[in-house]
Amino acid sequence: MGFMDRTTEMLSSYACNLTYEDLPPEVVHQVKRTVADTLGCAIGGYLSEPAKVARKLAGDVTSGTPSRILGTDAYSSLDMAGFANGVMVRYLDCNDSYFSPGGGHPSDMIPAALAVADAVEADGNTVITAIALAYEAFCRIADQVPDNQWDQGIFSVIGAACAAGKVLGLDEEQMGHAISLAAVPNVPLRVTRMGELSMWKGCAAAAATRSGIFAAQLAAEGMTGPFEPFEGRKGLWEQAIGYPVEIEALGGDDAPFRILETIFKFYPSQIHTQAPIDLAIQLHERVKTDEIASINIQSYKSAVSSASTEPEKWDPQTRETADHSIPFLTAVGLRDGAVTPATFAPDRIADDGLRTIINKMRIEENPDFTERYPAEYNCRIEVIKANGQTEVAATSFPKGHGRNPLSDAEVDAKFRRLACPTVTEQQCEQALELIWSLENLPNLRGIFDSLVV
Known part of the structure; x- marks a missing residue:
């Protein structure tokens, strides 16, 4: 040798x-x-x-x-x-x-x-x-x-x-x-x-x-x-x-x-989408989608880069694109309050109602978040309602992160959720x-x- x-x-x-x-x-x-x-x-x-x-x-x-x-x-x-x-x-x-x-x-x-x-x-x-x-x-x-x-x-x-x-x-x-x-x-x-x-x-x-x-x-x-x-x-x-x-x-x-x-991962999607999904689901209880005037999403460079450079992520046509799309998955979380394997059924991917929500989004890099990555997976979502009221959710450690890991019981629950x-x-x-x-x-x-x- x-x-x-x-x-x-x-x-x-x-x-x-x-x-x-x-x-x-x-x-x-x-x-x-x-x-x-x-x-x-x-x-x-x-x-x-x-x-x-x-x-x-x-x-x-x-x-x-x-x-x-x-x-x-x-x-x-x-x-x-x-x-x-x-x-x-x-x-x-x-x-x-x-x-x-x-x-x-x-x-x-x-x-x-x-x-x-x-x-x-x-x-x-x-x-x-x-x-x-x-x-x-x-x-x-x-x-x-x-x-x-x-x-x-x-x-x-x-x-x-x-x-x-x-x-x-x-x-x-x-x-x-x-x-x-x-x-x-x-x-x-x-x-x-x-x-x-x-x-x-x-x-x-x-x-x-x-x-x-x-x-x-x-x-x-x-x-x-x-x-x-x-x-x-x-x-x-x-x-x-x-x-x-x-x-x-x-x-x-x-x-x-x-x-x-x-x-x-907690959700069946790309790692950089985990935090936006978490936050969108939190906001689901506080926001009705027909009240939304605009949505501002901030995250680190690796997370926002595909959305900012690839138009396909704003109008996904395949399951594989949809599970890598922050706009699509944020819209699903806001409207449905959950992201599961069923989220990616062809009729769900093609849903015009989700496009309506996506069209109200803006995604941008936060340089401070980029500096803190990968130790932190920071994301902040701000939803502005038609009446001017604002709802905000933010996280540094979405579920599954090393600072917020799945317990053994949660690993078992995930196994059952996916396998059954x-x-x-x-x-x-x-x-x-x-x-x-x-x-x-x-x-x-x-x-x-x-x-x-």
């Missing part, structure tokens, strides 16, 4: 040497919380059109190392099971988030650990360790690399390869090649999240998961990748980032594990009982069985 670059050596050595015993109790607990949150999102997305497409393709594949397709009794190859399950996880846009210069949704990688673990009958401790590892790879790279040039799969494909390789038991040399084989062929375009958003918005990270699993499988069979994928000439740092990157110390010893710094009625309440309880005892499970069969639709 001495001929591989520094970043590859650092990640592969850490991946192979991390053990379950290295994980503090709070990290193990957070992994279980995250698995519960992620699988609730997956079952909530099971009936979506993208999930149906992914399951159809996955179901057409047979493999000598079969892996379970979530929600079914069917099996596919490891990579296609990871893809199909990943599409389900991401569809509702309600899985976790991590913020740094890069960031994204690291739980998109969890299907990589689950797909391989199901195939090889790995135990719960192995799965927990692989997930904590994937988060370290994703988040430590995201800490140094902004995501404004490339899509977030540039991070998650590496974490997925580490997770899959960990469960497969790769040695350091194989793990290094898995990381290289994940990074080099998979530099995704940011156009995925620009303008009117397509189904691919919710599938791009699942494609990265599939590629990460495939990279680990290739390495397990002896395939080698470029030896300097990060720091080498024409490598990732030079070509995709434009400057050298140095990854900080990874979790363990005195360094905290990054999974502890992720947040869970696709599965029964009894199935939800059975699945949650198994997830909360993940470290004691000999394999994942019970979890998959409990969630068959």
